[in-house]
Amino acid sequence: MIEKNLTIINKLGLHARAATKLAATCNRFSCSIQTGMGDKTVDAKSVMALMLLAAAQGTKLAFTFDGEDETEACEAITALIADYFGEGE
Numbered sequence: 001m002i003e004k005n006l007t008i009i010n011k012l013g014l015h016a017r018a019a020t021k022l023a024a025t026c027n028r029f030s031c032s033i034q035t036g037m038g039d040k041t042v043d044a045k046s047v048m049a050l051m052l053l054a055a056a057q058g059t060k061l062a063f064t065f066d067g068e069d070e071t072e073a074c075e076a077i078t079a080l081i082a083d084y085f086g087e088g089e
Contacts, residue, residue, distance in 0.1 A: 002065040002074045007058065010084040014055035016047075018085040023047045025080050031067025033077070044077075 008014055014022070026033045026045045033044040037059065042049035044063065055061060065074045080086075 002063075002070050004063050004065075004074055004078065005060055006063055006078060006081050007060050008055050008081065009057065010087050011057055011089050012087070013057045013059065014050055014053060016051065018087070019047050019050040021080065021085050022050055022077070025076055026073065028076070029067070029069045029073035031065055031070045031073050033073060034064045034066075035061045037061060 010018060012018065023045055034041045035044045036042055036053060040053070042053060044050060053061070063074070063077060
């Protein structure tokens with residue numbers, strides 16, 4: 001199991017397009033991926049669950065990756081967030 005804290009850095013936060021990209025990336029992997037803040041955690045493979053987090057710019061999300069391809073999943077999610085979900089800022 002890998003646990004990693006990542007900060008949402010894009011200007012619009014985890015809005016519909018970003019949540020869709022995050023869920024699509026998560027769904028490429030067979031491992032379980034959970035994310036959230038505090039006691040509220042959700043399945044990162046669900047667009048609706050991600051949007052319910054209402055994660056604005058600067059929100060720190062705790063990710064948990066558990067399964068066979070957890071390392072690759074962690075690297076892909078870290079890269080996606082670091083790339084501002086492909087939005088440029």
